[in-house]
Amino acid sequence: MKTRITELLGIRYPIIQGGMQWVGRAELASAVSNAGGLGIVTALTQPTPDDLRHEIERTRTMTDKPFGVNLTILPAVKPPPYAEYVQAIIDSGVKIVETAGNSPKDFIAALKEHGVKIIHKCTSVRHALSAERNGVDAVSVDGFECAGHPGEDDVPGLVLLPVAARKLRIPIIASGGIADGRGMAAALALGAEGINMGTRFCVTKEAPIHDNIKQALVEATERDTKLMFRTLHNTARVFRNAISEEVVATENRPGGCEFEDVRPLVAGARGRAALESGEVHGGVVSAGQCIGLIDDIPTCAELLERMVRECREHLDRARGWMD
Numbered sequence: 001m002k003t004r005i006t007e008l009l010g011i012r013y014p015i016i017q018g019g020m021q022w023v024g025r026a027e028l029a030s031a032v033s034n035a036g037g038l039g040i041v042t043a044l045t046q047p048t049p050d051d052l053r054h055e056i057e058r059t060r061t062m063t064d065k066p067f068g069v070n071l072t073i074l075p076a077v078k079p080p081p082y083a084e085y086v087q088a089i090i091d092s093g094v095k096i097v098e099t100a101g102n103s104p105k106d107f108i109a110a111l112k113e114h115g116v117k118i119i120h121k122c123t124s125v126r127h128a129l130s131a132e133r134n135g136v137d138a139v140s141v142d143g144f145e146c147a148g149h150p151g152e153d154d155v156p157g158l159v160l161l162p163v164a165a166r167k168l169r170i171p172i173i174a175s176g177g178i179a180d181g182r183g184m185a186a187a188l189a190l191g192a193e194g195i196n197m198g199t200r201f202c203v204t205k206e207a208p209i210h211d212n213i214k215q216a217l218v219e220a221t222e223r224d225t226k227l228m229f230r231t232l233h234n235t236a237r238v239f240r241n242a243i244s245e246e247v248v249a250t251e252n253r254p255g256g257c258e259f260e261d262v263r264p265l266v267a268g269a270r271g272r273a274a275l276e277s278g279e280v281h282g283g284v285v286s287a288g289q290c291i292g293l294i295d296d297i298p299t300c301a302e303l304l305e306r307m308v309r310e311c312r313e314h315l316d317r318a319r320g321w322m323d
Contacts, residue, residue, distance in 0.1 A: 026058040043085045068097055119139065174192035178196075184310075223240075
């Protein structure tokens with residue numbers, strides 16, 4: 001398949017692995033890249049910039065194909081040393097970075113100086129246009145269906161993607177709600193030149209997640225996600241389990257809710273422990289509505305080959321109706 005995204009990134013298929021906290025490690029990133037997509041190592045999963053350097057080198061022992069690094073920039077009382085993580089990426093010779101959260105404008109010049117291609121993840125067209133003005137090479141547009149933070153506008157991909165395609169000059173990557181070849185075909189028809197998947201890659205053999213979690217996602221339906229933090233104006237879509245149910249109930253109790261009221265429930269360490277131990281109700285598990293489309297646990301290679309085949313079949317089928 002050939003699009004501006006495959007040309008920009010040097011990959012066979014325009015399929016990108018989401019930069020997922022605790023999940024974007026060498027094992028998964030290398031498997032996606034070896035399968036013809038773009039694997040992503042998640043910078044802040046690594047405790048320090050030096051740990052990131054080590055993880056990048058570990059990934060290189062598993063693949064000779066292109067891969068990228070995700071850097072999510074979020075406001076915090078004590079923020080991580082973002083500039084040091086950026087320097088680790090540059091020093092390691094990585095040529096593709098996915099940024100998310102706040103604007104990456106403070107780091108764009110340094111990355112560009114070293115030939116790094118920048119994909120910025122957005123949840124609205126206005127933010128995508130801002131990223132384009134700031135000089136990023138492509139944008140990943142997250143619809144309301146996505147796992148993690150879908151923003152506060154509640155616009156699904158069926159509307160968000162064609163609006164973005166009308167207004168942007170740089171290539172668009174569709175993110176949120178995609179887990180099979182039918183969704184990939186739809187994204188391309190809506191104006192995207194690639195797709196980004198997180199939840200679907202969590203349910204692969206190479207994902208560093210306990211099999212109990214993967215099986216729970218296989219058995220779930222499209223109705224088995226919850227929107228947390230709506231009352232705090234920091235919406236997050238996650239798997240429906242005991243923890244997310246308790247968070248939402250706390251938010252909706254009379255008198256309201258402050259973040260401190262739910263902090264013990266949503267602590268990152270607790271979520272990481274759940275992914276590793278397989279305790280489905282032990283912590284927050286990020287998941288998008290596309291879990292309703294997931295019914296097996298393939299290898300990344302099996303998944304990508306199947307998706308591309310299905311994508312072509314559905315595009316051909318649609319064209320056939322027009323003849």
